[in-house]
Amino acid sequence: MIPEELRRPRAAPETEKRQFEDEALETLWEFQEQGRQATLEQLQSELQLQSEVKDGPSVLAMQTDGLVTISDGKVDFTEAGRLRARDITRRHRLAERLFADILALPEYEVDACRFEHAISPEVEEAICTFLGHPPTCPHNRPIPRGKCCRLYARKVTPLVASLADSQVGEEFKVVFLRTPMIDRLAGIGLVAGAEVRLIQKKPSYVLKVDETTIAVDEEVAKGIFVKKI
Ligand SMILES: [Zn+2]
Ligand SMILES: [Zn+2]
Incomplete structure (x- = not known):
């Protein structure tokens, strides 16, 4: 058994600092998005609720590092921040x-x-x-x-689309499957990473996976997400 403290090592101080800064910046972004001005006090209390880091990095240090400005107790971004x-x-x-x-x-x-x-x-x-x-x-x-x-x-071409939205005659790589048929499809090699060709869409969907040809209904085709090769 690996001891708990080794399995979940504490972040290095540098990482901890970065993460704190990220959380603080994100919180300040949310304030401004809602049209609110953040005071240092509000920001700090929000961060104590959200962040695991309670000592060490601080909003004041972020001012020194050029990420925020604090004036009259109000916090704002610098351009970099x-x-x-x-x-x-x-x-x-x-x-x-x-x-x-x-x-x-x-x-x-x-x-x-x-x-x-x-x-x-x-x-x-x-x-x-x-x-x-x-x-x-x-x-x-x-x-x-x-x-x-x-x-x-x-250029409006989604990278990943369901087979139901794909063109007959094209070849695809399977990206992921979202259908209760997943086990049956895996049985014929239709798994993420497999290459398939769409032969027809009507009256049912016919696909070729390696040397195997199968027919599936539209519901299943909608759950097979592919990327054009
Ligand atoms: Zn969200
Ligand atoms: Zn984008």
Whole structure:
């Protein structure tokens, strides 16, 4: 057995500081989004509720580091702080969408809080594209747009679509399945990563997986999500 403290190592001070800053910036972003001005007191009390970090990093230190300004007890972003707040908010809300809609995780809010610190810009963009550049999070708050979203406005092709929305004759890679038929489909090799060709859509959906041809009804086709090869 691995001792508990080794399995869940405490974050390094640098990581802890970054995470605190991210939380603070995100909270300040939410204040401003609601048209509220945050006082240092309000921000600190919000953070104590949300953050596990109670000592060490502070909002005052963030002023020294050039992320926020504090004047008359009111906190505002610097330009650098605003950009980082926008980024972290975007990552958090994209993660919420992914966890709530695709993975159906009941604790998606908590998971999104952990995940937001860990993803690179490449992963963030891949998630956004995968989800079809969603405009809002599950709480209906706006997801700040990324570079990928601007490209998407010109070229409307979702990266992942269900077979029911795909073209006959094309070849696809299976990305994920959301159907009670998952075991039966796996039995013929139709699993995530498999390559399929869509032969026909009417009267039923006919697919070719390797040398096997199968017919499925529309409900099942709607649950097979693919990406064009
Ligand atoms: Zn949300
Ligand atoms: Zn996007």
